[in-house]
Amino acid sequence: EPEVTQTPSHQVTQMGQEVILRCVPISNHLYFYWYRQILGQKVEFLVSFYNNEISEKSEIFDDQFSVERPDGSNFTLKIRSTKLEDSAMYFCASSGSLGGSVLVYEQYFGPGTRLTVT
Amino acid sequence: GDSVTQMEGPVTLSEEAFLTINCTYTATGYPSLFWYVQYPGEGLQLLLKATKADDKGSNKGFEATYRKETTSFHLEKGSVQVSDSAVYFCAHAYNNNDMRFGAGTRLTVKP
Numbered sequence: 001e002p003e004v005t006q007t008p009s010h011q012v013t014q015m016g017q018e019v020i021l022r023c024v025p026i027s028n029h030l031y032f033y034w035y036r037q038i039l040g041q042k043v044e045f046l047v048s049f050y051n052n053e054i055s056e057k058s059e060i061f062d063d064q065f066s067v068e069r070p071d072g073s074n075f076t077l078k079i080r081s082t083k084l085e086d087s088a089m090y091f092c093a094s095s096g097s098l099g100g101s102v103l104v105y106e107q108y109f110g111p112g113t114r115l116t117v118t
Numbered sequence: 119g120d121s122v123t124q125m126e127g128p129v130t131l132s133e134e135a136f137l138t139i140n141c142t143y144t145a146t147g148y149p150s151l152f153w154y155v156q157y158p159g160e161g162l163q164l165l166l167k168a169t170k171a172d173d174k175g176s177n178k179g180f181e182a183t184y185r186k187e188t189t190s191f192h193l194e195k196g197s198v199q200v201s202d203s204a205v206y207f208c209a210h211a212y213n214n215n216d217m218r219f220g221a222g223t224r225l226t227v228k229p
Contacts, residue, residue: 043207043219056216091161106152107217109162
């Protein structure tokens, strides 16, 4: 069964450093997302991406964040200058099969990248 | 704004007990509703879904019915197992933009 993959599984970085989190969505999906989950807390929406551009973003997704789909398979989240409060689990998700009904909204999540900022 | 509210946990049950985790939502329209499960150390997995009123989603013995009149989507299972111990998230989505999650309910099942 197709699945969303994410790398690395755990990233440790120093405050102020740039990090790039990588995701490979399910190959025939059209919509891509990033969420974060601070330890033991709620899953929070960051951004959605469709047709090579951001379609929606939350107030968490400020100028320090950016997303990119550099090729036909990868979807990345970049944090330019990490802060301690960026420490969280970051989940990538994808949805919307090409050729299928775009009314099907379930998102398939990757296993997450645990980001630790020291 | 639209939101999802789940019963607070943690919930602790003995094996074979009946499970209910309440979920209610506020919405301006008719979203699709979902339950996701997060096992320890893992990502979110779709457990079940319902796309319109009175639909019942079911999977692995879990069920939830989309109740428009009470704006609810409560998760139930007749007989829980130790392996069901996880965090359960209720969610809704209107379109392929963003999904709104509840705060999550941690379930621990003891043998």
